Amino acid sequence: MHRSTTRQQYGDGAMTDTPTNEDSPDLDSCVRIGSIVSSNSHLDYVVEVYKERDCDCPPELHEREFGQPVFIKKTVDGTEHAVMGVIYDTQLVDPDQGRTGPRLAQDDQAQFTPGYIEERTTLAGVALLGTAEISEDGEIQEPTHQMPRWTLEVEDTVFNCPDQVTVSFHTVDDQIQLAYMDRLLDIAGDLGSEVIVALINRLQGMLPDDDPNQRVLDVVEQNVQWQAREQRGVV
Amino acid sequence: MADRSDVVGTVAGPGDDPNEFVFVTPSDKSIKTGEFITYTVSVEDEPRSVFARVTNRELIRGLPEGFLADPEVGPETVAATLGVPTDDTELYRLTATVIGYYDTNMTTFANPRQLPDPGTPLSIAPHQQLETVLPNLGCETDSTDVTSLDGVAHVGWLLNRPAEATNLHIPIEEFASTHLAILASTGSGKSYTASVLIEEMMRPTSRASLLVFDPHGEYDTLAEMQGEEAFQGEDGYEPDVVYYDPERLRVRISELEIGDVMAVLDNPSNRMQDRLSTAWRSMQNRESRTWGIDALIAEMEAEFGADDASVGALEWRLRRSIERNDLFHPEENVPLDEIVDPGQCTVLQMDTLDRRDQQLITTVLLRRMYRERLGDVRNRDSDIEHPIFALFEEGHRFAPASGEAPSLGIMRTITSEGRKFGFGLGIISQRPSKIDQDVLSQCGTQISMQIKNPSDQDAIKNSVEAAGEDVLRELPGLTPGQAVVSGDAMNTPALIQVRQRRTPHGAGSRPVIEEWREAYDERQREPTQSESADFGEGESTGVQSLD
Numbered sequence: 001m002h003r004s005t006t007r008q009q010y011g012d013g014a015m016t017d018t019p020t021n022e023d024s025p026d027l028d029s030c031v032r033i034g035s036i037v038s039s040n041s042h043l044d045y046v047v048e049v050y051k052e053r054d055c056d057c058p059p060e061l062h063e064r065e066f067g068q069p070v071f072i073k074k075t076v077d078g079t080e081h082a083v084m085g086v087i088y089d090t091q092l093v094d095p096d097q098g099r100t101g102p103r104l105a106q107d108d109q110a111q112f113t114p115g116y117i118e119e120r121t122t123l124a125g126v127a128l129l130g131t132a133e134i135s136e137d138g139e140i141q142e143p144t145h146q147m148p149r150w151t152l153e154v155e156d157t158v159f160n161c162p163d164q165v166t167v168s169f170h171t172v173d174d175q176i177q178l179a180y181m182d183r184l185l186d187i188a189g190d191l192g193s194e195v196i197v198a199l200i201n202r203l204q205g206m207l208p209d210d211d212p213n214q215r216v217l218d219v220v221e222q223n224v225q226w227q228a229r230e231q232r233g234v235v
Numbered sequence: 236m237a238d239r240s241d242v243v244g245t246v247a248g249p250g251d252d253p254n255e256f257v258f259v260t261p262s263d264k265s266i267k268t269g270e271f272i273t274y275t276v277s278v279e280d281e282p283r284s285v286f287a288r289v290t291n292r293e294l295i296r297g298l299p300e301g302f303l304a305d306p307e308v309g310p311e312t313v314a315a316t317l318g319v320p321t322d323d324t325e326l327y328r329l330t331a332t333v334i335g336y337y338d339t340n341m342t343t344f345a346n347p348r349q350l351p352d353p354g355t356p357l358s359i360a361p362h363q364q365l366e367t368v369l370p371n372l373g374c375e376t377d378s379t380d381v382t383s384l385d386g387v388a389h390v391g392w393l394l395n396r397p398a399e400a401t402n403l404h405i406p407i408e409e410f411a412s413t414h415l416a417i418l419a420s421t422g423s424g425k426s427y428t429a430s431v432l433i434e435e436m437m438r439p440t441s442r443a444s445l446l447v448f449d450p451h452g453e454y455d456t457l458a459e460m461q462g463e464e465a466f467q468g469e470d471g472y473e474p475d476v477v478y479y480d481p482e483r484l485r486v487r488i489s490e491l492e493i494g495d496v497m498a499v500l501d502n503p504s505n506r507m508q509d510r511l512s513t514a515w516r517s518m519q520n521r522e523s524r525t526w527g528i529d530a531l532i533a534e535m536e537a538e539f540g541a542d543d544a545s546v547g548a549l550e551w552r553l554r555r556s557i558e559r560n561d562l563f564h565p566e567e568n569v570p571l572d573e574i575v576d577p578g579q580c581t582v583l584q585m586d587t588l589d590r591r592d593q594q595l596i597t598t599v600l601l602r603r604m605y606r607e608r609l610g611d612v613r614n615r616d617s618d619i620e621h622p623i624f625a626l627f628e629e630g631h632r633f634a635p636a637s638g639e640a641p642s643l644g645i646m647r648t649i650t651s652e653g654r655k656f657g658f659g660l661g662i663i664s665q666r667p668s669k670i671d672q673d674v675l676s677q678c679g680t681q682i683s684m685q686i687k688n689p690s691d692q693d694a695i696k697n698s699v700e701a702a703g704e705d706v707l708r709e710l711p712g713l714t715p716g717q718a719v720v721s722g723d724a725m726n727t728p729a730l731i732q733v734r735q736r737r738t739p740h741g742a743g744s745r746p747v748i749e750e751w752r753e754a755y756d757e758r759q760r761e762p763t764q765s766e767s768a769d770f771g772e773g774e775s776t777g778v779q780s781l782d
Contacts, residue, residue: 175312175316176316177315177316177317177318178317178318179316179317179318180318181317182317215305215307215308216308216312216316218304218305218308219301219305219308219313220313220316220317222304223299223301223302223313226301227301
């Protein structure tokens with residue numbers, strides 16, 4: 001726990017300028033969150049979050065937080081697609097933890113642990129939600145919440161999904177949709193309701209207050225939370 | 236595979252009761268409770284259409300109630316947001332009770348004693364088949380065209396079907412011989428339904444001899460049957476509607492029985508009763524049937540002496556209750572041949588008579604008619620040589636459960652014996668619990684309409700044999716004009732919408748608000764007694780200057 005504070009401080013401290021354009025998000029210039037290292041299932045991937053040595057501008061803490069929508073670019077049959085996902089879990093990995101062997105400590109350096117410090121890493125679980133086509137002007141179109149059929153590759157880059165793209169991915173026929181919800185609840189397991197609530201809150205924050213979808217989202221949120229409380233024995 | 240286009244559901248398995256089964260339908264096949272459905276089973280190697288009635292309907296699959304959390308957000312919207320399909324999501328589980336297949340030999344339903352197998356396709360019973368098999372018409376096949384039959388009364392159509400789709404024709408002969416009860420709370424269409432039946436009975440195919448005891452004057456529009464084309468026969472028949480107003484209603488004193496006289500006298504003492512019955516008996520034994528109170532008193536004085544105190548007290552009572560009442564007359568009587576005739580509907584308007592007089596005239600008339608019918612059947616000389624049917628509006632007045640009516644005895648006799656003598660009764664009432672249970676239970680055919688009062692519902696349950704639980708459950712929920720027809724005239728009870736009358740209806744509620752306003756305007760136009768205001772002619776008496 002003590003060691004993770006370094007990261008925490010790093011994340012909080014350094015404010016890098018991310019090249020985001022509010023009006024038309026350029027899918028190429030989105031923040032890179034990390035790269036895929038493994039998968040648990042067809043819809044459940046493990047992403048290693050970039051650190052300062054992995055890329056020019058590693059993601060800030062709030063850019064890779066729990067419930068953050070992400071996307072992975074895939075070219076299928078000549079068309080560029082965005083495979084949409086969400087961070088539903090995170091995990092810290094420290095190979096140094098529990099190591100009890102001799103340490104090369106010196107007076108000016110209390111602890112000498114070459115190499116290992118760089119192996120400390122944060123893993124994020126990403127559940128896939130659906131897909132969308134990326135048009136030539138860099139916007140997404142024809143979003144679908146069907147299960148993506150394509151498999152992602154190890155080392156595929158995972159991008160932070162800007163708010164506007166998130167909204168357009170969730171808008172089908174002028175109505176907000178979260179048709180992937182059953183699958184997401186299944187993958188996210190214990191944190192299923194939390195990730196959905198986080199997504200809903202994010203969507204609600206992006207929509208105007210008087211949008212009719214706000215109330216629909218309220219009802220959905222209420223339902224999910226109530227069911228979770230029921231399952232957990234609160235009510 | 237057979238054509239399943241008319242299949243509405245599929246049998247899932249047996250239900251709780253031995254005659255019950257459960258089936259499942261999707262939401263687009265909307266089947267209402269009370270609907271008749273049919274399936275085919277093989278009985279003695281012959282395929283038979285078995286009919287069943289839907290008794291319950293419950294949702295087994297549908298959107299969760301949590302989707303209804305916000306009244307302004309429709310559940311379909313929430314479902315669409317979650318990508319839950321809303322088309323054809325609902326599944327209903329329905330319970331149906333087997334009625335049976337139509338046994339052409341028995342001309343009624345026979346229970347196959349065998350529930351349909353799971354997976355059996357069910358379809359809505361066809362209109363014409365239901366028209367044939369629901370009423371007790373005795374058709375030899377289940378596809379007879381019932382409109383061509385004689386002596387049937389078209390009372391309405393099945394409630395669950397579109398208007399006039401499945402018409403119900405009940406056999407007049409059945410309810411006219413085994414009696415009829417029309418039970419409904421006020422305003423739900425009792426007299427309307429009765430008028431529909433009267434209309435049907437007066438049509439050229441039936442030409443009934445009808446007598447209506449009408450304490451409220453509700454049947455004064457029936458006369459419009461005369462001249463109406465639907466009621467005219469090819470042979471020149473036209474129904475005759477005769478109104479008997481209270482002034483023409485007479486009871487010959489000698490027709491009264493001692494019990495009737497006791498009923499009209501002010502609590503006579505035992506001694507008085509004894510004196511009177513002795514005298515009455517000897518008067519009855521006389522040849523002459525036209526004696527009056529004077530002759531009766533003379534007889535009593537002759538028997539017990541002129542200064543007998545009881546005779547004196549009786550004289551006063553008799554003169555007050557009988558002699559001063561125009562209803563009683565030493566000689567005049569209502570001529571039976573005037574009030575009953577085939578093709579004639581006589582309405583005895585009794586609206587100005589008090590209840591006791593209504594009961595007495597009814598008692599005497601029923602007794603005389605019953606005597607004549609008895610004579611006719613026993614091949615004696617009789618004034619009434621054809622079956623008759625008498626309809627009682629406010630039936631609880633004439634056959635009260637409290638037993639306090641002179642007419643109760645003869646009503647009981649006719650309902651239990653009248654069938655053999657061609658004398659049918661129709662009881663119309665809004666208080667089934669106040670009708671004598673013996674009389675009510677003898678009414679073979681029942682038309683029950685909306686009844687909310689629990690004690691009245693109990694009365695129906697206790698006295699109406701054919702009324703099953705599922706029929707009674709419908710009673711509180713019916714709306715005016717809807718009725719359950721059950722009993723001898725039906726093979727199985729059915730929910731119907733009573734058809735429109737051909738003649739206008741006369742017994743609706745009065746337009747109270749309109750009448751109040753009219754009465755008020757009337758009052759305003761009349762010159763008032765108070766002094767009219769001074770509009771300032773001459774010297775002003777108004778506010779004076781104080782200066």
